[in-house]
Amino acid sequence: MMSYAGMLVFEKKLSWLLSILTASAGVTAGITLSYWIGYWLGKPFIAKYGHRFHMGAEQMERLTVWFEKYGDKLLFIAYFIPGIRHITGYFCGVTRMPFRRYAIYAYSGAVFWVSLFISLGKVLGPKWETYHSTVNRYLIIFAIASGLLFLLYNLMKKYKYRIIAFLLDLVSGGVRQVQSLGKAKYAILASFAVFLLLLSVMFGMIQDFVAKEFGQFDEVIYYLVLMIIGSRWHDRMEDFLQIGSIYLHASVIALTFVVIRFKGNNKLLELLFLCWTTAGGVVLNEGLRMVFHRTGPVSSEYGFPIMNTFPSEDTFTAVTVLGFCVFLILRHYSQAIIHLFMIAAAFLLCLLLGISLIYFHLQYPSDVAAGYVFGGVWVSLNVFMLEVRRKLQRSRVSIA
Structure with missing residues (x-):
């Protein structure tokens, strides 16, 4: 319904802002x-009928405790999960x-x-009917992934010392001094979870x-990038391509x-790992692209397809170099502003590089996304x- 309203906005039959306000x-x-x-x-x-569907006082108490901890976060995510969004409000009221x-x-x-789906309908216009199932699918996947990530974060927060001790036992054969890990315990736990x-x-x-299911995803993302960015950003997109250059x-x-x-x-x-990660990443990416052997799109810039584009060499290398180098640099600085700036800069540079590759149709969106994930x-x-x-x-050293 929201996407249909967005399509009416595309056809100039409704106001975008008024539609969002009314629907909200x-x-x-x-x-x-x-x-x-x-x-x-x-x-x-x-209390009267709960026993008929296995919802007694004990189950109700557990549900109340769970909603007190996590219910508010579920509210935001539940909108993207059909069926769940219709009952969360009711259970929030039940649990007081x-x-x-x-x-x-x-x-x-x-x-x-509301804003997301009306805006998607506005951008996609009449093509929404073609793409809505794909968009819904990936939004649901995103919502579920966000929920799992939130659950993982809370489990890590609650059982972090047990998890760290287990990991250290696993890789070091008995290093158990969890309390003395300092910065390392967070880096070990976070990196392993990621x-x-x-x-x-x-x-x-x-x-x-392998199942060749990226077709509609690639088409939707490419169409969205062209519609949102347009020709006015052509020169800027050329500049963003340089983010993947060897000089940077x-x-x-x-x-x-x-x-x-x-x-x-x-x-x-640290120097050995820096060399290993960057050089090894180049070799790994080359091997992966040869294994998958995907022919890229026919770019209007070159007039011929680029070979072996999955996963993207550009985004894989950018994530590898920027990600690992930023980690090593921030390992030696404690100022929060430096951490925030460098992480945001690395994220933005990688994102802009990927968008520019899609904009010029040099690689498929799935190639770019795979480069991010494989590099990560x-x-x-x-x-x-x-x-x-x-x-x-x-x-x-301490034992010696």
Whole structure:
């Protein structure tokens, strides 16, 4: 329904802003009503009839505790999961979630959901009917992935010492001094979690590639990039292509060498891993592209397709070089502003490079996305191995 309203906006039959405001008002009215129905009628109904569908007092207590911890976050994500979004308001009322807390997450999620789908309908126009199933599919995947990531974060937060101890036992054969890890414990745990998450995404992408299921995804993303950016950004897109140049990467690597040289505590280890990660990434990407052997799109810039584009050499290398170098540099700086700036800059540079590759039709969007994911797997694996190796060296020194 929201996407259809967006299509009417595309046809100039409705106002974009007025459509968002009206739809948001309708959605918020509905979820407010469902909350108060659950609040006033839910508990008496469950107390009387809950045993018929296995919802007794004990189960209700567990549900209440769970919603107190995670219910507000679920509200925002649930809009993208059909079926779930229709019952979250009711259960928030049943569990007596404070209305102010409920309203903040539920209303902001409603506005975001409405704005997104109306805007997609506006951008895609009459092609929405062709692409809506693909868009919905990936939005649902995104919502589920966000939920899993949130769950993983909370599990890590709750059981971080147990997880760290297990990982260290696994890789070091008995290093158990978790409390003495300092910075390493966060780097080890975070890098391993990111590695597992991206590894699962990577296997999913390989499965989709083998099954040739990227067709509509590539078409939708390419169309969206052209519609949103347009011809006015052509020159800027050419500039963004230079982010993938060897000169920029060499400059970043050189800067990292300088930082390690003057601030590194374990210079040789960090330099070895820097060389291994960057050089090994080039070899790995070359091998992967030869294995998948995908012919790229026919670019209007060149007039012929580029061979072996999956995963993208450009985004894989950018993620590898920028990601690992930024990690090494930030390892030696504690200022939050430096961390925020460098992470945001690396993320933005990688994103702009990928958009420019899609804009000029040099690579398929799935090639670009695969470059991000495969590169992320490689970087997170090497960060994990570096920090474990660093800890093992310190442990041997302290024992000696």
